[in-house]
Amino acid sequence: MNVVHLVAISALSLFGIGLYGLWSGRNVLRWILAVGLMETGINVFLVLTGWYPGARVPIITESFSTSGPVPFLDPVPSALVLTSIVIGLGTTTLALALAILHARSHGTLECEADPETAEVLE
Amino acid sequence: MNTAVAFIAAPLAVAFLLPLLGSRSSWGSRAAALLTLLALAAVGLLMLLSPAFPQVVVIGGWRAPFGISLYVDALSVMLVVLFDLLALFALWFQHQHGQEKPVSFDVLVLVLSAAAAGAVFTQDLFNLFVFLEITTVAALALSAPQTGSPRGVIRYWLFGSVASASMLLGIAILYSGAGTLNLVELGSRWGHLTPPVRWLSGVMILLGFLVKMEIVPFHVWAPSTYRAAPSSVGLLLSGVVTGLAAFSAWKFFALVLRGGASLPPVSGVFSFSQALFGLGALTLILGALAMLAEKDAKKLLAFSTISQMGLVLMAIALGNPRAVRAVFFLLFAHALGKGLLFFVTGLVVSRTHTSEWRSWRGLGAASPSLVWFWFLGTATIIGLPLFPGFWGKLTFIGGALEMGLWGRVGVTLLILATVCESVALLRVGHALWEREGEPSPHEGKLPTRVSGRFSYWAGALAFTAAILWMGLWPAVFSRAFVTAQQAYAGDGAPSVVRTSTDAFAQRSGHHSRRDGHHSRRDGHHSRRDGRISHRDGNVPSRHDNVSQGR
Structure with a gap:
């Protein structure tokens, strides 16, 4: 059991906890939190894909210039994680706005399955 | 810098400048x-007139x-022009x-x-994911009602979030195995990945596409999302958002999974094609049956959109040249026809304030042109001849019949579904047209003419x-479709975007010996030969690109 396994397991459990949270309730806030957990799990997993033992942070400093080839972390996953965090922020904000709309029109955050009641507007 | 970038940059720039003009929509x-959308569509049409394709x-x-x-x-420019025109039309209508x-x-x-x-042009899997996410977020916000229950939209958000989470996890798994995100590179490395990586990433990424389709x-x-949204948004959802998801799914399927070159023997890498074909057939027939009820x-x-997307998925899964052309034809036909149907629906709903089509009876008497446009859509x-x-549909049938039993079953289902779909849509047209029988419930309450304005x-x-x-x-369209289909298929087994290397070589005057040798060998190194081809068998491994950092 090394660090990689530990991180991978925690990432996948976050994803699993999120999935369970989606399945086990009908509260909009609970769903938002669950989706957030899933996204966090994936982000941790993404960071992990760029890591391997002994690698250094991919920032060029003076100590690199002399010592021949040095193993870097793969910087691409870090860039992906940044993007994915930003997307997550956007969708979470949007979902919170929807939750507010839901609370205003139904007086509760429990989302029952009757979308048929929506009015038809142009 | 290239004009293609303008299709992504210009609308974004205008979008972020617009709020400066005030929070209310003004003249x-x-x-x-x-004007932005109109100008972009015009630029796209001009690009289509000049023969400078393909560009990287x-x-x-x-x-x-x-x-x-x-x-x-x-093909990609035509799709972008189509999407821009649909967006223009939705805005105009609203x-x-x-x-x-x-x-x-x-x-x-x-x-x-x-x-x-962006999603149409890009050749990068993560970039594709990001652009699809942006379309989903925009579509979610567009279809959220300003008053009333947002439950339908919350359901859309939930499905969309799970879909994108699954897609992102799939991309992470694929990247951890292949070490690249370029679609064509992924395609060339796909065969070397271990089976669990292929299965997990393939299923999870396709799942994301299927939800969006x-x-x-x-x-x-x-x-429920379509019902609560205004018709202009329905037009965007079905023509742009769903059509885009279908095109992206095809791009992933063709470039990374390298298509199902043939269906009956398990082709390509897995029997994904068969599973997808089955799902598509199920969608086609269930969607059409639901329309009747x-x-x-x-x-x-x-439901008509759902059914059409089932057909598109079947064509994607077949993956032979004709079926691929059918995908493009169906996407265009669906966007145009559904646009017109949503246009009529929107006009009628804006007058009657109900989307129950049975209560639209008699509207056609006041404005017959509305009924004609419904029938045209x-x-x-x-697919009237x-x-x-x-x-x-003709191209699809041609492609399906090459595929033996599966294809024949598909064609039978297509005919059944088309019958159901025609009945369902014509019934609505008939209700609009009906003049006799009990008097229309709108008698006296309606403005006499729904149509008649210039904008209409x-x-x-x-x-x-x-x-x-x-x-x-259709010759103009089919010529572009054939070119694109051939470019994406390539002719050798591992066909990859040479895009990259060639554009780089031209930019910096650098031409590596390996690449030169490769081009000479297969004799098509012209940048305009319309072929997305492999740059080199000898791709740098992950650890090579690690040392690139220095």
């Missing part, structure tokens, strides 16, 4: 949004597989006939069109022109 903000745009000068490249050919919306409506439509252009059983979000016109159109979707859908004729005739053009003179 100026409407004109700015409409390397973003930021980083050659693939390290950077992101855009692949611009006739301004002329819909309820007043805040300026955010214009902003979101512009963002949607920028993201759609409204494939049964992941379609549950669609009907539907009382609400907007949900009926949603219906003919386009169901010499209408766009006809070419799509401008919009309806634009759609009619496009439909007639594609139906009567």
Whole structure:
């Protein structure tokens, strides 16, 4: 059991906890939190894909210039994680706005399955 | 810098400048949004007239597989023009006939069109994911009701979030195995990946696409979302968002999974093609049956979209050259026909305030042209001969019949589904047309004419022109479709975007010996040969690109 396994397991459990949270309730806030957990799990997993033992942070400093080839972390996953965090922020904000709309029109955050009641507007 | 980048950059720039004009939609903000889309569509049409395809745009000068490249050919420009025109039309319709919306409506439509252009052009899997996410977010915000229950939209958000989470996890797994995100590179490395990586990433990424394509059983979000959204948004959801998801799914399937070259023997890498074909067939037939039972016109159109996307998925899964051309034809035909149907629906709903089509009875007496446009849209979707859908379905049948038993079953289902779809759509048209029987419930309450304004004729005739053009003179379209299909298929087994290397070589005057040798060997190194081809068998491994950092 090394660090990689530990991180991978925690990432996948976050994803699993999120999935369970989606399945086990009908509260909009609970769903938002669950989706957030899933996204966090994936982000941790993404960071992990760029890591391997002994690698250094991919920032060029003076100590690199002399010592021949040095193993870097793969910087691409870090860039992906940044993007994915930003997307997550956007969708979470949007979902919170929807939750507010839901609370205003139904007086509760429990989302029952009757979308048929929506009015038809142009 | 290239004009193709303008399709992504210009709408985004205008979208973020619009709120400066005030939070209410004003004359100026409407004109700015409409003119941007109109100008982009015009630029796209001009690009189609010049023969400079295909072009490869390397973003930021980083050659693939390290950077992101855009692949611009006739097909992608046509798709982008189609999406821009649909967005233009949706905006125009909302301004002329819909309820007043805040300026955010214009902003979101512009963002949607920028993201759609990006997703059509990009050759990078993560970039594709990001653009699809942006379209989903824009579509979510567009379809959220300003008053009333948002439950339908919350369901859309939930499905969309799970879909994108699954897709992102799939991308992470794929990247951990292959070490690249370039679609074509992924395609060339796919065969070397271990089976668990292939299965997990393939299933999870495709799952994301299927949810966005409204494939049964992941379609549950669609009907209620369409019902609660204004018709202009319904038009965008079905023509742009769903069509884009289908095109992206095809791109992933063709470039990374390298298509199912043939169906009956398990082809390519897995039997994914068969599973997808089955799901598509199920969607096609269930969507069409649900249309028969539907009382609400907007949900009926949603089920029609679902059914059409099932057909598109079947064509994607077949993957032979004809089926691929059928995918393109169907996407165009569906977007045009469904656009016209949503246009009529929107007009009627804006007057009657109900989307129950049975209570639309008698409207046709006041404005017969409305009924004619409904029938024109219906003919386009169901594929009456010499209408766009006809070419799509004919090409599909040609492709399916090459595939033995599976294909024949598919064709049978297609015919059954088309019958159901025709009955369902014609019934609505008939209800509009009906003059006899009990008096219309709108007697005396309705303005006598629903139609008759300039904006009405401008919009309806634009759609009619496009439909007639594609139906009567499909040669322009099929030429672009054949070129694109051949480019994406390549001729050798591992066909990869040479995009990258060639564009890089031209930019810096650098031409590596390996690449030169490779081109000489297969004798098609012209950048304009319309072929997406492999740059080199000897791709750098992950650890090579690690040392690139220095």
